Amino acid sequence: MSDQTIIRFENVTKQYDNDPAVLNDVSFEIERGKFYTLLGPSGCGKTTILRLIAGFISPSKGNIYFNNKKVNEVPANKRQVNTVFQDYALFPHLNVFENVAFGLRIKKLKSEMINQKVIEALKFVNLEGYEKREIKEMSGGQRQRVAIARAIVNEPELILLDEPLSALDLKLRTEMQYELRELQRNLGITFIFVTHDQEEALAMSDEIFVLNNGKIEQSGTPNDIYDEPINRFVADFIGESNIVEGVMVEDYVVRFTGKTFDCVDGGLNPNETVEIVIRPEDLEITSPNVGKLKVKVDSQLFRGVHYEISCYDEDGNEWLVHSTKKAIVGSEIGLNFEPEDIHVMRLGETEEEFDKRLEAYEEGSYES
Numbered sequence: 565m566s567d568q569t570i571i572r573f574e575n576v577t578k579q580y581d582n583d584p585a586v587l588n589d590v591s592f593e594i595e596r597g598k599f600y601t602l603l604g605p606s607g608c609g610k611t612t613i614l615r616l617i618a619g620f621i622s623p624s625k626g627n628i629y630f631n632n633k634k635v636n637e638v639p640a641n642k643r644q645v646n647t648v649f650q651d652y653a654l655f656p657h658l659n660v661f662e663n664v665a666f667g668l669r670i671k672k673l674k675s676e677m678i679n680q681k682v683i684e685a686l687k688f689v690n691l692e693g694y695e696k697r698e699i700k701e702m703s704g705g706q707r708q709r710v711a712i713a714r715a716i717v718n719e720p721e722l723i724l725l726d727e728p729l730s731a732l733d734l735k736l737r738t739e740m741q742y743e744l745r746e747l748q749r750n751l752g753i754t755f756i757f758v759t760h761d762q763e764e765a766l767a768m769s770d771e772i773f774v775l776n777n778g779k780i781e782q783s784g785t786p787n788d789i790y791d792e793p794i795n796r797f798v799a800d801f802i803g804e805s806n807i808v809e810g811v812m813v814e815d816y817v818v819r820f821t822g823k824t825f826d827c828v829d830g831g832l833n834p835n836e837t838v839e840i841v842i843r844p845e846d847l848e849i850t851s852p853n854v855g856k857l858k859v860k861v862d863s864q865l866f867r868g869v870h871y872e873i874s875c876y877d878e879d880g881n882e883w884l885v886h887s888t889k890k891a892i893v894g895s896e897i898g899l900n901f902e903p904e905d906i907h908v909m910r911l912g913e914t915e916e917e918f919d920k921r922l923e924a925y926e927e928g929s930y931e932s
């Protein structure tokens with residue numbers, strides 16, 4: 565554990581009543597001053613993690629530490645945490661100023677102090693001058709900023725954001741992604757952000773936790789997760805992928821679609837069955853006799869920045885290609901890629917096993 569750790573989950577399981585566990589033996593650490601994203605499909609347990617951190621619910625098993633102190637039973641109002649909810653949960657009968665001032669009034673701060681802090685928080689979210697406005701007179705994006713001002717005015721150590729951008733249209737959503745990221749950097753407070761939108765997670769986060777069925781499948785920087793997904797779920801969930809079965813020949817050599825290719829992976833057993841991921845943007849279109857793979861173009865969609873081309877090889881595997889070059893539907897083309905574009909995944913490997921294998925392999929001491 566580093567000195568920077570603010571939250572630590574130690575083998576946390578959460579079960580509601582006698583239902584099956586919605587979080588299952590989850591362990592992770594959150595560091596000070598970073599932007600984290602919990603990413604995963606509906607029902608995977610993202611909100612449950614936020615509610616455990618906020619103190620709205622307690623774990624069924626395991627421990628939660630806040631600044632190295634166990635807080636399993638510490639109530640929400642005794643934690644230095646503020647939550648921005650999906651619907652913002654603003655008070656419709658109070659104006660902008662009073663919405664932001666609410667928590668400070670409960671703490672019984674002097675009115676000059678409240679004034680100063682509220683104005684400062686509104687300045688931070690670019691809403692200076694909006695103090696007297698009614699909530700119903702504010703747009704979706706502005707309401708979002710009021711909710712954030714209400715969270716930061718309390719100077720929490722941690723801000724939790726539960727899908728705060730999901731109600732906004734695409735343009736405003738993109739704008740708010742920039743704003744939120746900028747705000748987090750300027751404040752230096754840890755943000756934990758929940759989304760099921762993978763592009764949003766990749767764009768905003770220092771670190772992403774990919775969740776599935778109450779477990780963390782993989783955690784890491786956006787680059788780590790995009791470039792080295794550890795299994796089919798992560799590869800599929802983060803971006804689009806071509807996934808085919810293969811066999812490891814030896815370190816740096818893998819066989820798939822009946823051919824042998826150089827790759828950059830190792831630490832696997834010879835003849836071990838593996839899964840291969842190649843991202844659509846890493847496939848380059850060339851003539852059929854030159855390409856490493858020969859495929860037939862099945863369909864093509866223009867996506868603005870690229871064509872999305874669906875092809876099939878002779879074994880019936882589908883290959884999705886993102887290319888600025890147009891292809892002809894029904895024609896044969898070749899596909900090229902570099903050794904580092906091939907990502908090899910060991911079947912059923914956990915994140916811990918993956919990290920250990922990589923470490924041992926890089927140190928040259930791997931024994932399988």
Ligand SMILES: Nc1ncnc2c1ncn2[C@@H]1O[C@H](COP(=O)(O)OP(=O)(O)OP(=O)(O)O)[C@@H](O)[C@H]1O
Nearest residue numbers: 580583586604605606607608609610611612613760
């Ligand atoms: N109070 C509760 N009582 C019983 N089951 C619950 C309760 N709250 C959540 N659950 C269940 O726990 C599971 C995880 O829910 P959670 O809200 O954490 O998921 P999520 O990943 O945030 O989903 P979404 O993206 O849809 O909000 C779901 O199956 C949900 O039905």
